[in-house]
Amino acid sequence: MVVQEIRKLTGTDMASRESRQQQDYISFRDIWAFLRRHFFILALASAAGLALGALYIAKTQPTYTSIARIVIDREQARIASQDASTGTIIIETAEIASEVEIVKSEAIARSVIKQLNLTEDPEIQTSSSWRSAVRGAISALLSVFDQGDEGAAAAGEPDEEDIMRRTMAGFLGRVSVRRVGQSYVLEIGYTSTDPVKAARAANAIANTYMQSSLDAKSQIIARGAQWIEDRLVEVGQQAHEAALSAEEYRNRNDIAQVGAFGLDQQQLTEISSQLLSAQAAKAGEAARLATINRMLTGELPDSYVGEALGNTEINRLRSELGAARTRLEAQQARYGAESEPTLAAKAEIARLEGLITTELVRIQGVYKSNLDTAEAREQLLQEQLDAIKGNVSEKNLARVELTELESRATTYRRMYESVLQQLISTLQKQSFPIGDARMVTAATPPLAKNWPKTTLIMPMALMLGFAGGLGLAGLRDVLDRRISSGERLGRELGLPTLGYVPFTRFQAPGSKGALRFVLDAPYSGFSEALRGVKSSIDAAFPAGGPIVVGLTSVGGGEGKSTIAANLGQLYANEGLRVVLVDANFKKPYLSIQAASAGPKAGLAIYRDDLEPDEPVDGKRKGDKQVRHDEAPILPVLTVDQIRKAAHPGHRFGHLPALKKKLEELRHDYDVIIVDLSTFATSADARAASAYVDGILLVLGNRRNMTVEWLASALATFGKSRVGILGVVFNKRKSGQWWRPSSRNTVGAGERHGV
Incomplete structure (x- = not known):
């Protein structure tokens, strides 16, 4: 049984300690639970993505792309090299990439624009990308502050070069050039709203590139021949001088006889x-x-x-x-x-x-x-x-x-x-220059539009919407710090979960009240959950000795007194000697019920003059006049009895009296269940927690409680040495799904401490 000293309890400290004990994992069941929990957000985000995709398709004008294919000639000399061993021609990948950039160069674009007179094409002049739109807006804003003749000149008509530069930007934005696989074939494409115009422009780009390549090669060969001839004379002279210097040095140093x-x-x-x-x-x-x-x-x-x-x-x-x-x-x-x-x-x-x-x-x-x-x-x-x-x-x-x-x-x-x-x-x-490229397939007007593609945009919009929904759902889980499950509580605070008690209205046939409902409805979800909690408590203590278990909660109204009385009934129906101790000095619920309801609630006020196995209602459990459906009456050590045992001159003498009473009860009873005050608002619970063998923390309003709030409340124990058996989630709705994990139970002879 592990009991650790409480200091400043934070979520980070507990999470680091828990991570050293067990590695967290995510299963398919966790993913399915996450999707079910955020189904509405995911469905709404996916629908929004589909709507935006449909709106984009409806508002976008269709465009067509026509493609012309050219091949880089394997026999050309400038970018080809011959392998001496195999005799094959090898064209480097970098050279092919260079040719791709040449096709998209401004020189080719300028020649095609003049050839097709695209400076007067309204499609290119009116279209603009978002970058050009931003630059235009900034230029318009700056022009407002221009003054004098310079401002008037800037507001005038653009010159021919400005028109060419703008046309070239729009034209190059519609040109696409790519290499087909690992081959020497280049695809030159042009995109336009008119399929005929797209085919005409693609063919013009291909023809212009081939002609410019042939002209450039003729000029390069002529200049290269002259340079190579001059270089040949220079290298021949250097080779002669180097050979002569080597022979002179050999003879001068008699190197031949050194061997x-x-x-x-x-x-x-x-x-x-x-x-x-x-x-x-x-x-x-x-x-x-x-x-x-x-x-x-x-x-x-x-x-x-x-x-x-x-x-x-x-x-x-x-x-x-x-x-x-x-x-x-x-x-x-x-x-x-x-x-x-x-x-x-x-x-x-x-x-x-x-x-x-x-x-x-x-x-x-x-x-x-x-x-x-x-x-x-x-x-x-x-x-x-x-x-x-x-x-x-x-x-x-x-x-x-x-x-x-x-x-x-x-x-x-x-x-x-x-x-x-x-x-x-x-x-x-x-004497006969060879061109670097030749036409393979001329461009023709395309039959189908290139963009927008419904089969691509709609699935992509759905995926983006779903991804956005996942992001929102994940952000919601990260920002939502409420204690919604025992898994989060164990992961971030290191507290084990002993059970989930369902929400119960205590209206079973023949039921006599909430404090003995575990006997009135033995096969209900409430009873099954408490039996599981009892098994976890038994596994935390060695067999044969008396145990003192305290029940507390963070705030009021979380059902700890009801769980304490029903746990006592479970132990009593196994033949053990059980006594309830009401240590809730602010709101003594069990004391009031024992005094008012009495045997109807299965409770009676504790009497010192009776033996532990003697019934308080005058009937022994083994007598024949007791019916089989009657449950034992649990004695309750009330708040008034504890205060009467305290020193009359001490204002807070009820705490030493409680400690003394618990020591006396250990000799007479097998199980002692102590109903403590709420520890977040009462110092009595924090002091009395040192008198018990283990604390059972009841959480009934976990959806209104954050992890940080619970950690701050547990930190109020200060440096007290308190053993926390675990957490019991009370008032859980039956429709909530829960997956037990290895951290929800306490092993035999071991208890998690805080």
């Missing part, structure tokens, strides 16, 4: 590798020695040394040391700190610790020996490496310089051959 007496590269590599390995081994041994030195001085525990962890002797001594420390604690608790058994145990612990230290000192010696060996090996390898390097250092420098000169000469020779090949290819293509 017979040169440096053994393989031997140098092996010694260098061995030196690095020796240095690494030395560093490792030094680190281990430093670690065990710090451990012997007390800076680190011996668990940091790997050999100590695997040492059989040390492990045995540790086991004996642990057993000796356990005996020391037991003997100190039994005989005292200065007794002979305690001193003997301490001496045994000191002896074992000394043996462990001796073994660790032996390991330290091994580490020192290993470090000395590693240092000697490193020094020997370093001397060998220095001796080899010193003999041939000058020759190595000369060979490095020679390698650089030979590499430079080879590079210039290859450059010369490459430039020569390019010059030959360019001169061949200069």
Whole structure:
């Protein structure tokens, strides 16, 4: 049974503690419950999305897109390269993307606009995007503040360039160019409200692009041939000078005879590798020695040394040391700190610790020996490496310089051959330039509209509306902090839920009142729920001993007294000795019912002169004159009886009197149920909660209570050590759906505390 100290109780603290105990999960049943709970919002949002989609379709003018297809010629030379191994032509993806951007360039657009006279096309002139509309509004607003001749000039007619720029913006907004898959085919599309105009514009763009590509290529080939020829002469001269410099350096340094007496590269590599390995081994041994030195001085525990962890002797001594420390604690608790058994145990612990230290000192010696060996090996390898390097250092420098000169000469020779090949290819293509692209399919007037598409817009509008509904529903759940379920209560405050008691009108046939309804209607939902609560309470306490359970609530009118009396009837009908204690000093409901209704409510005022198993109405339970349908009468320790037992001179003496009465009742009764005051407004409940074994929190108005409010109310317990068995949701409507979870019950011998 876990009882924790109450401090400042917040939802964040409880949620973090609960998340450490159990991971939250979301099941399909949770999703279905969420959809059912917010069905109206989701349906309304989806309908609104469909309505907006239909309105958009009705108000949008249909447009048509005509597409012309061209292919980038595989034999063209500028963006093609030939694979030397396979002989195939490869066109890079980046080059195809560049061609796409060229088709959408302003140069092509300007040529097509002039060709089709689109500056006078009303469709392009009157259409504008939302960006241009915003810019136009800002320009109109700024023009109001313009003064003088500059303002008059700005308000005049636009010049030819302004008209062209505006037409070009509208024209490019209707052009679409894309690559078809991984092929070399480009689709050039143009969108217009007139299908014939769309086809004419798409064909014009394709033809203009192919012609401009052919013209540009002719100019590039002519300029390229001249540049390549000049470059060939320059590279040839550089290749000749580089080869001559390499031969002169070779003869000057006598590099040709170094091979017979040169440096053994393989031997140098092996010694260098061995030196690095020796240095690494030395560093490792030094680190281990430093670690065990710090451990012997007390800076680190011996668990940091790997050999100590695997040492059989040390492990045995540790086991004996642990057993000796356990005996020391037991003997100190039994005989005292200065007794002979305690001193003997301490001496045994000191002896074992000394043996462990001796073994660790032996390991330290091994580490020192290993470090000395590693240092000697490193020094020997370093001397060998220095001796080899010193003999041939000058020759190595000369060979490095020679390698650089030979590499430079080879590079210039290859450059010369490459430039020569390019010059030959360019001169061949200069006489007959080949176009980069050709037409595959000319554009034709489309038969169906391109936009708006009903089959796309309506499902999309429905999905957007449903997504908006989900967002609103989720926002509602996030902002709604009411305690609507035990799952939220357990997740955010860490309080377990013991049961859900349904709303009951207590009108069963033969019913004698709400305080014994669990007996009058034994198979009702109310009775079944309380039986489940009783099972959870029994699982929280060990069997055989008396238990004292307190019932409280945050506010009044939540039904805690009714649940307390019915729980008492359940225990009494199992043959247990039960007594009710009315500790609600502000509103003693049970005391009033015991005095007024009496046996009709199944209650009677507690009497000290009766034995616990003696009936208060003069009839024993085992007598033959008692009918089988009669229930036992529960004794009630009233508020007046508690106050009379208090010291007459103490204003708040009823609390010590309550504590004393509970201690007396523990000897005579098996189950003691205490009806406490509401803890949010009464200090008596917070003080009396320390007298009971567990608290049962009854929530009857949870839909009007937020998580923060309940957390703030529970925080009023301060630093009191109170064990909360769990929460009982009272007055739950039968139509509400509830899914039990693993956090709704308390395991045997365990109780969640706050």
